[in-house]
Amino acid sequence: MTGRQRLPGQRPLLRTLLVAAGWTVVALAGTFALDPFRNYQLALVAAYLCATAGLTVLVGATGQLSLGHAALMAVGGYGFALTTNALPFGGIPAFVLALLAGVLASAVVGLLLGLAAARLSGPYLAGLTLAVVVALPAVASTWSTVLHGDQGVQIPFEGVPDGLRRVVALEQWQAMVAVLVTAAVVTSLTVLRGGRFGLRMLAVRDDEVAARLSGIPAGRVKVLAFTASSAAAGVGGAVLCFVAQAVSPGAYTVGFSLLLVVAVVIGGLGSILGAALGSVVIVLLPWLIGRLTSNLPADAAQRLDGNLAVLVFGLLLITVMAVAPHGLHGALVARRRRTTPDVPRPTAEPAPRKVLVPTEEQR
C-alpha cells in the first residue's frame, strides 16, 4: 500500500480498535441491565455473531457462500468440549486452551474443505459445505466412542469464578465471556479485512484474472479467507458449548446453517454490523413467534413450532434478495446518504456494495 491513501474498505487500525472497545464496553455494561434470560439470549447472539461475521466476510470479500457454517461451529464445539474433558484442571486457563483447540480444529477442517472447493468459483463451495452439514450426524454416530453419537459430548459445570460470584449471576457471567470472545473475533476479522489481505480478497473478488496478473495468488487468498471464516465459526461453536455445557449434532442442523445465511443476508451481505443485526433477528424472532403460538391448541402449536419461524425467515430471505439486496445495513446507509446529499463519498464506499462478480459468459 502506498502512503496514506486509503482504498475502499480500508480502515485505520486505531479507529477499528477504538470502535471495537466502545461496542464491547457497551455490551458488557448492558449485561448488568438484563435479566438472566435476556443475558442468555445475549450470549446466543454473541455466539451466532462469531459465525455470521465470519460468513459475511467470506461472502462480502470473496463472493463465495458457505451453507455449512453450522457444521464448522459444531467442529469448534466438539474441539472445545473434548479438550475441556481431557484437561486435568479447570477455570480460565482450561477455557482458553479449550477455546484455542476448538478454533484450531475448525480452522483445519475449514482449510481442508477450502482446498477442495474454495479455489473454484461457482456453486461448489456451497454444495460441499451443505454435504458437510448433512453428514454431521453420521460423523457423530460413526465415531461414537469419541463423539457419543446423537447425545453429543457434555462438559462439567463451571460456575462463576469465586471473586465475581457475589456480583454477577451465572447467565450474566456467560454473556460477558461470550461478548469478550466475540469482540476478539469480530475485531480480528475487521482488522483482517481492513488490511493488506482484505485488499487482496477484494481484488480477487472483483476480477480474478486481473488479480492474478498483479501477482496475487488468487486460489490461496480464497482458501485462506474460507479458513479464517471457519475459524470464526469454530469460536462461535465453542462459545455455544460453553453456554450450553454440551455439544450435539442435533443443534447443528441444515436448518440452523441456513438460518446463519438468513442472518447474513437480511443484515446485508459483507457488513459486520449487518451480521450483528441479523444475529439479533435470528435469536429474537423465533422466540417471539414461539410466544405468540404458545396459546394455540397443542396440535396446532406443535405443527407451527419451529416451522412458522422458518417460513417467515424464508419469505424474508426471498423478499430481501428481490427488493433490497443490500439488507438492513444497505437500507441504513442509503437513508443516511439521503439525509446528507451534499457529502460526496468517493473512496469511503463500504466494501459490501458490490458483492457479486459477473461470470465469464455473462460479461
Added chain:
Amino acid sequence: MDRLVFLLGTGLARGAVLALFALALVLIWRGARVVNFAQGAMAVVSTYVAFEVTSLTGSYWLGLLAALLAGGLLGFAVERGVMRFASPVSPLSGVILAIGLVMVLQSALGIVFGPDYRPMRVPFDDTAIVVGGVPLLSPYDLFVLVVAVVVMAALAVLFRWTSLGLQMRAAAFAPEVSRLLGVRVSRTVTVGWVLSSVVGSLAALLLVPTSLGLNPHATDSLFVLGFTVAVVGGLDSPVGALVGGVVVGVAMSLVTGYLGAGLVPIAVLVLLVLVLLLRPAGLFAAAEARRA
C-alpha cells in the same frame, strides 16, 4: 457373490434415480447458470401431491400423473415468481433465493402435514427377481430403471432432434446471439425450469418409496447425492450426470451393503472432496467450460 450381484443391481436402480435428479440440476445449470438448491424441496412438494392423490383415489398411477403436473406447475411458478428476481450478474443471488424457497416450502409442508414419516406404497412386489439362482432386482427396481431410461431417451430426442431442443441449447450456449436470431430466450429458460422440475419430481417419487418414508426433509440427502453426481459428471454434461449417477449409485449401494447405511453421507462427502480436489472439472466436461 450373490450379495455383490444383488448390491450391484440395486445400485444400478438407485443410480438411475440419482442420474435423473442430477440431470434436472444440469438442465437448469446449463440454461440459467444457477444450481437449483431448491430442487429437493420442490420435488418433495410434488411427492406430497402424489401421496394425497393416491390416498384419495387409491390409484398409484393417478398420483404419479398428478405429481408430474404439480412438478411442472411448480417449476413454472418458481421461475416466474422467484428466480426472475435473481440478479443476472450474481451467481450468489440465485443460490440465496433458492435457499429461501427451501425454507418456505419445507416449513409450509411441516405446518400442513406435520413432521411424521408417511410410508409410501407402490403397486409392485418387493421380492427380488431370481435369475439363475441369483437374486438380482426387485420388480420395482426394474420399473425405476425402465422409467429412467425412457425419460433420458425422451430428453435426448428433445434436445437432439426437435426445434425446441435446439433453441434451448442455443439459448443456454449464447443467449445474446440466440435472441438476435429470434429465439425467445426467456421462454426457453422457463421451459427448462418446467422440464427440470418435472424430472426432479419424478426422481423423488421413484426414490421415496424405497426410503424411510415421506417427510418434509425426505429429499435433503437426495439433493446432496444428486449434487455430487452432477459434480462428478461435470455440471455442464448430461451424459456426465448419467454415468455419474450409475457410478455414485453403485458405490453407495456397496457402501450400504458392506459398511452400513450410516456411512453413506460420509462416503458422499469423501467422494465429493476427492473429485473437487483431483478433477474439479468433473469427469466429462471440457475443462475450459468450468472457469466461469
